Amino acid sequence: xxxxxxxxxxxxxxxxxxxxxxxxQTWSHSYMFWxxxxxxxxxxxxxxxxxxxxxxxxEVPDGYVVSRSKTENFPxxxxxxxxxxxxxxxxxxxxxxGEQYFGPGTRLTVT
Amino acid sequence: AQTVTxxxxxxxxxxxxxxxxxxxYDTSESDYYLFWYKQPPSRQMILVxxxxxxxxxxxxxxxxxxxxxxxxxxxxxxxxxxxxxxAAMYFCAYGLLRAGGTSYGKLTFGQGTILTVHP
Numbered sequence: 001x002x003x004x005x006x007x008x009x010x011x012x013x014x015x016x017x018x019x020x021x022x023x024x025q026t027w028s029h030s031y032m033f034w035x036x037x038x039x040x041x042x043x044x045x046x047x048x049x050x051x052x053x054x055x056x057x058x059e060v061p062d063g064y065v066v067s068r069s070k071t072e073n074f075p076x077x078x079x080x081x082x083x084x085x086x087x088x089x090x091x092x093x094x095x096x097x098g099e100q101y102f103g104p105g106t107r108l109t110v111t
Numbered sequence: 112a113q114t115v116t117x118x119x120x121x122x123x124x125x126x127x128x129x130x131x132x133x134x135x136y137d138t139s140e141s142d143y144y145l146f147w148y149k150q151p152p153s154r155q156m157i158l159v160x161x162x163x164x165x166x167x168x169x170x171x172x173x174x175x176x177x178x179x180x181x182x183x184x185x186x187x188x189x190x191x192x193x194x195x196x197x198a199a200m201y202f203c204a205y206g207l208l209r210a211g212g213t214s215y216g217k218l219t220f221g222q223g224t225i226l227t228v229h230p
Contacts (some may be wrong), residue, residue, distance in 0.1 A: 042222040043156075044200065045217060045219075048216070094216060097203075097206060097216050098144050098206040098216070098218060099158060099161065100158075102155065
């Protein structure tokens, strides 16, 4: 199906475990983004990518790793999950500046 | 750094009435764009309206319109003839229009305003 998808939609993990959130888009958009959404903070940018193999840090990158070997995929890895990383994570893509298309989100709980 | 502030954590409106959501931003740039995104209970983020800073005319999309005051760095969203389906969290966002540089394509979001629509 065309669009942007995220998996899993819900994830519960334990402190210290590695977790990877997947993001896939079918539009071949150049830009992709990872945000986290927390009450009172709106959406905060974790990492973004301007093209395959080009990534850069956003506002809150600590504890996260990204890669982008293919244009359509942009996985986000929590190397050692902490309770403060409990959040809703959104992936987005865009070609036209600012008109970002968002995935459905992943609710991650770290116990 | 650019900041976006939404000073109204919650707003409510009666069905068929009009409501205005406020947003202010801080930037030293001259070429940028502003957005309103809607997030209904489904969590899906939906682009509502877009405004380029160089355009003097306020953007409109059906029942949604903006009041863009560049000098005051204000960007409010007006929803006319409110419908139950308008109930959502609304986010104001800012992005640079100028190509190149590390900020190109990125958006800065406000904290959001929860809109309740009463029947």
